[in-house]
Amino acid sequence: MAARIIDGKAIAKRYRAETARLVEEFAAEAGRRPALATVLVGDDPASQVYIGSKRKAATSVGIGDRHRELPAEASIEDIAGVLTELAADDEVSGILLQLPLPGGQDASALIDLIPSVKDVDGLTTQSTGLLARGEPGLRPCTPRGIITLLDETGIDLDGARAVVIGRSELVGRPMAQLLVNRNATVTIAHSHTADLPAVAREAEVLVVAMGRQEAVDDAFVAPGATVIDVGIHRTSEGLRGDVAFAEVAPIAGAITPVPGGVGPMTIETLLRNTLDAARLQAGLPLSDA
């Protein structure tokens, strides 16, 4: 039996409508709208496209747009100044520093200038610590989006064996934490893992964030497993993931395609995080609490 295809686009569309509804509800309750401050340094065309999509999406659900641009030659101090100003601004709910910075500067000290209640990317040390302790807070967008996909697909995580391949700060590590917090039994596998296919086959839920095109084939997947593909690779034949879809789909119970799986949820989670940031600052619980 072929796997159920997890339709990220359809789930994202429903989720966005729900975000728009929750934003209106918040606005009615709090007397103001959430606002997202996006900070773009330099004029990298890809970054401009990404940040444009985020601003447009935010506006579409009634979130205020507070965009700031700095020239590529802006100093660390210049960027820090803008972030500090936005951190202190009561009208700004969420702050997003578009990465990477021009020149490949290390952004971690800058990101830590964002207060955890405004950290809509969930990347500050403080937010990472809250997640690692299972305490309420804003979570990194891609892993939080994957939890939404799993929930919307009706996958029961409680007690399930989950394997996360990859241990990046952005995806693998926070993904494992979110799965532990949802009571899954979680294995973190990575480049040093011995017999990776055998470890992956233990998974009822397999999240692949290796960054290697179509590296996960049918040898990695137990029959009926749910397979979440975080990879995105541009090829002459279109976008491909870390999972060899054609080989894995006949075995898996459910699988995300690339494109149209994990990708569409990331921006949706950013919007929900912005709402949640506004809720935290207003002393309200998180929207999914």
Added chain:
Amino acid sequence: MAARIIDGKAIAKRYRAETARLVEEFAAEAGRRPALATVLVGDDPASQVYIGSKRKAATSVGIGDRHRELPAEASIEDIAGVLTELAADDEVSGILLQLPLPGGQDASALIDLIPSVKDVDGLTTQSTGLLARGEPGLRPCTPRGIITLLDETGIDLDGARAVVIGRSELVGRPMAQLLVNRNATVTIAHSHTADLPAVAREAEVLVVAMGRQEAVDDAFVAPGATVIDVGIHRTSEGLRGDVAFAEVAPIAGAITPVPGGVGPMTIETLLRNTLDAARLQAGLPLSDA
């Protein structure tokens, strides 16, 4: 063949001598000694004993003793005041707030007043975040002590299958992070895990922090596995661990006894963390970097 017994007392003794040497080295280099500020609220006899042992151990390796006591009826503001004062005091390297607080008050907001460079218990949100990202920082004492035990026993963690049973903030979660940072393939198991013995048997390194007396028997242990027992239970026949030692020792490759296994290392790690706190504040790398 019977398991090799991991002699925590002997390893702790060697480790303490090394800490004393490193403290002298630091004092010669920095022109001052590390100092540990211990904060005790109330007069719980067990807490008094614990904090007395810590102060004595610190003094024995040449770490300065800066003890503070507050009455049981001290308010949160009183305790916060002391912690803030110690945080600002350049002569204090490390700050330890003895837990639990009287009356079972939630200590997490108080702990977060300790700057991460003085956080010798490794329990602040900031320290938790640094660990979860694999960045340098002070680590919780029990898990860091376990890594030392494993290293001193010659266990190769790189690529090894490790299973941690338990997901507490104090032990299980940071233990899993430390093992990931050492390139182990790590599974986090807990009360919701299905078929816990089978999951545990996948381990080459099994860390048990369940808090249930002798709950782990031979069914949980693969032949030759290294078994680390974090449990401590007082019984009429003496101290017992989470592992049924007599049943597991014949199967395991190496095993920590209770008492005399993990326990003795915890205080040693506190001393090393205090040295490392002083090193961080002096702009020097961690002692094991």
